[in-house]
Amino acid sequence: MKMKQTAGDRIFNIVVNVVIILAGIVALYPLLFVLSASISDPNAVNRGELWLLPIGLRWDGYVEVFKNSWILKGYANSLYYTIIGTLLNVVCTVAAGYALSRKDLYGRKVWNWYIAIPMWINGGLIPTYLVVNSMKLVNTPVVLLIMGLVSSYNIIICRTYMSSLPYELQEAAKIDGCSDFQILLRIVLPVSAPIIAVLSLYYAVGHWNNYFTAMIYVNNKDWQPLQVFLREFLLLNQTVDVDSGMELEDMIRQTELARSMKYSLIVIASVPMLIAYPFVQKFFIKGVMVGSVKG
Amino acid sequence: MKTEAYRGQKKKKSFFWHMKKNWQLYVLLAPTIIYLLLFNYLPIVGVQIAFRDYTAIGGIWNSKWVGLKHFAKFFSSIQFGTLLGNTIKISVYSLLWGFPMPIILAIMLNECGSARLKKGVQMLTYAPHFISTVVLVSMLNLFLDVDTGIINKIIELFGGTASNLIGNEKAFRTIYIASGIWQGCGWSSIIYIAALAGVDSQLYEAAKIDGANRLQKVWYIDLPSILPTILTLFILDCGNILNVGYEKVYLMQNTLNQSVSEVISTYVYKLGLLGGQFSYTTAIGLFNSVVNIIVLAMVNQISKKVNEVSLF
Numbered sequence: 194m195k196m197k198q199t200a201g202d203r204i205f206n207i208v209v210n211v212v213i214i215l216a217g218i219v220a221l222y223p224l225l226f227v228l229s230a231s232i233s234d235p236n237a238v239n240r241g242e243l244w245l246l247p248i249g250l251r252w253d254g255y256v257e258v259f260k261n262s263w264i265l266k267g268y269a270n271s272l273y274y275t276i277i278g279t280l281l282n283v284v285c286t287v288a289a290g291y292a293l294s295r296k297d298l299y300g301r302k303v304w305n306w307y308i309a310i311p312m313w314i315n316g317g318l319i320p321t322y323l324v325v326n327s328m329k330l331v332n333t334p335v336v337l338l339i340m341g342l343v344s345s346y347n348i349i350i351c352r353t354y355m356s357s358l359p360y361e362l363q364e365a366a367k368i369d370g371c372s373d374f375q376i377l378l379r380i381v382l383p384v385s386a387p388i389i390a391v392l393s394l395y396y397a398v399g400h401w402n403n404y405f406t407a408m409i410y411v412n413n414k415d416w417q418p419l420q421v422f423l424r425e426f427l428l429l430n431q432t433v434d435v436d437s438g439m440e441l442e443d444m445i446r447q448t449e450l451a452r453s454m455k456y457s458l459i460v461i462a463s464v465p466m467l468i469a470y471p472f473v474q475k476f477f478i479k480g481v482m483v484g485s486v487k488g
Numbered sequence: 489m490k491t492e493a494y495r496g497q498k499k500k501k502s503f504f505w506h507m508k509k510n511w512q513l514y515v516l517l518a519p520t521i522i523y524l525l526l527f528n529y530l531p532i533v534g535v536q537i538a539f540r541d542y543t544a545i546g547g548i549w550n551s552k553w554v555g556l557k558h559f560a561k562f563f564s565s566i567q568f569g570t571l572l573g574n575t576i577k578i579s580v581y582s583l584l585w586g587f588p589m590p591i592i593l594a595i596m597l598n599e600c601g602s603a604r605l606k607k608g609v610q611m612l613t614y615a616p617h618f619i620s621t622v623v624l625v626s627m628l629n630l631f632l633d634v635d636t637g638i639i640n641k642i643i644e645l646f647g648g649t650a651s652n653l654i655g656n657e658k659a660f661r662t663i664y665i666a667s668g669i670w671q672g673c674g675w676s677s678i679i680y681i682a683a684l685a686g687v688d689s690q691l692y693e694a695a696k697i698d699g700a701n702r703l704q705k706v707w708y709i710d711l712p713s714i715l716p717t718i719l720t721l722f723i724l725d726c727g728n729i730l731n732v733g734y735e736k737v738y739l740m741q742n743t744l745n746q747s748v749s750e751v752i753s754t755y756v757y758k759l760g761l762l763g764g765q766f767s768y769t770t771a772i773g774l775f776n777s778v779v780n781i782i783v784l785a786m787v788n789q790i791s792k793k794v795n796e797v798s799l800f
Contacts, residue, residue: 201701201703202701202702205599205701205702205703206599206601206702209596209599210605212596213593213596213597213600213605213606213609214605214609216593216596216612216613216673217608217609217612217613219670220612220613220615220616220674221612221615223616223627223631223670224615224619227627227630230630238636239635239636240636241636241638241641285519285520285523286520288516288517288519288520289516289517289519291516292513292514292516292517293517295513297509297510298510298513298517299506299507299509299510300506304521307521307524308520308524311524311529313727313781314532314781315528315531315777316528316531316532316533316534316535317531317773317774317776317777318753318756318757318760318761318769318773319537319756319760319761319766319769319770319773320531320532320534320535320770320773321527321531321534322761323531323534323537323542323547323548323766324526324527324530324531324534325527327547328526339523339527340527342519342520342523342527343519343524345524373510373512373513373516374512377516398617398618401620402618402621402622403620404620404621404735405735409761420620420622423622423626424622424739427622427623427626427629428622428625428626428629428739452636455626455630459623459626459627462620462623463618463619463623466618466619467615467618467619470614470615470618471611474611
């Protein structure tokens with residue numbers, strides 16, 4: 194199918210390729226830099242000698258991160274919130290999405306509105322906080338699992354996907370005496386892998402990266418997710434314990450360590466999501482496309 | 489006549505008949521209905537404290553009514569102009585710079601001849617989306633550090649002088665917007681790539697026969713084809729004009745850049761949750777939402793008239 198290209202088209206081609214290669218580099222470079230810096234000699238990084246490849250392999254930063262019991266605790270908490278939370282999210286979203294995809298659902302129109310309205314209107318921070326507080330959920334780990342249990346947008350994506358499935362099969366199953374639960378489990382779910390993968394990814398990223406919910410609703414350090422500890426270490430600089438009796442040399446070493454620890458911490462905190470996403474990547478376009486279809 | 493009467497009867501099935509038939513679907517829907525009721529609709533009812541003087545004893549329902557007192561206080565406060573200005577500037581500039589980027593990226597990727605290169609770049613540009621706000625802001629702090637940050641090293645390399653960019657109020661918006669584009673551009677381009685994939689290939693062939701060059705193809709086929717998608721997303725973004733994501737702004741704030749980085753949402757958080765002024769900040773939040781809805785409705789209306797694309 195290749196046709197002869199004009200000079201203009203050839204230039205166009207070159208420009209396109211150069212720009213998208215640049216886009217790829219710009220996206221990747223900061224991530225690679227952090228990775229390199231995390232295993233480099235902190236002095237070299239501070240002097241600005243590091244450009245891309247690590248200088249003088251050092252693992253101190255990682256060792257230090259794994260020695261910190263709060264970070265390990267936060268990591269475990271975040272894994273818990275992400276796994277259990279995402280499970281709850283996906284189950285509720287798929288259930289609601291399926292129910293709404295059924296044209297014979299009584300009051301379908303009303304419920305569609307009921308679910309769409311929260312996308313535009315909500316009570317805002319303070320009233321929501323007061324309501325959550327009145328339900329005695331503040332400062333419990335439950336709030337971190339429950340907040341954002343379903344997102345209207347995700348329910349709509351799921352509903353759209355499921356309404357696009359052939360309905361005849363479901364009708365036939367119904368005539369054969371299948372209950373609605375059975376239809377969902379045996380007929381709809383087996384062909385819904387793409388949407389479930391996309392929803393899981395959306396929700397999991399949300400849980401793993403969320404710090405605001407924890408900051409607002411949870412004070413107890415034992416229940417804090419990783420992101421809250423990250424904020425303390427990375428942004429509020431609570432890594433360096435400078436004792437008054439400390440030698441100057443030790444203090445300098447501590448500060449250096451704190452810096453390389455920051456890079457290691459960033460790597461460790463970001464790895465789970467960055468590893469997960471290539472596996473789900475093939476479903477992205479499909480999932481987003483479904484979401485973009487109106488109705 | 490008889491059949492009509494029969495039909496009329498059939499239409500008026502009782503509520504219980506429907507419930508009996510649909511109960512399993514309602515079981516599936518129940519968690520969602522309950523969740524939204526408790527965590528979305530109940531707080532909306534709670535917005536009434538914007539018109540009351542909230543006290544812990546009175547709660548949402550029994551605190552004293554004070555009418556528009558809190559709104560009047562906000563509109564006449566010295567922070568009002570600054571907050572509104574900061575919020576609008578951050579969000580309008582983000583929209584102006586950030587909105588076209590994913591479209592350009594998507595068109596470029598669509599025009600790329602090599603499927604392998606396209607896939608690879610897509611994969612790379614999505615990656616930053618998965619990084620948390622805390623990590624992103626930490627990276628900014630590390631990269632922009634006055635002594636050791638790589639950005640300052642690069643500036644020095646080109647003959648400039650290193651400066652404390654994190655604490656520089658003039659640099660705040662640029663950093664906020666540029667990092668936002670870095671993080672979101674690839675991810676936002678997916679929807680346009682999907683839309684471009686749906687363009688009828690016959691159009692391209694017809695254009696080819698007519699002797700259109702590649703640029704003309706982009707201009708006369710690609711752009712018009714994804715225009716409805718572009719407009720829909722634009723309307724949606726306009727509806728969030730005052731919703732500057734406070735997670736990132738809050739994390740990027742420091743005492744030096746406060747004069748440009750304090751936005752409505754961070755102010756509400758600090759004064760409301762940390763300062764305990766529940767009614768006053770709820771009023772501010774309500775003002776924020778009302779402006780958003782008005783802007784959304786207006787842009788929607790304009791788009792409906794001009795391009796016949798609208799959300800509702």
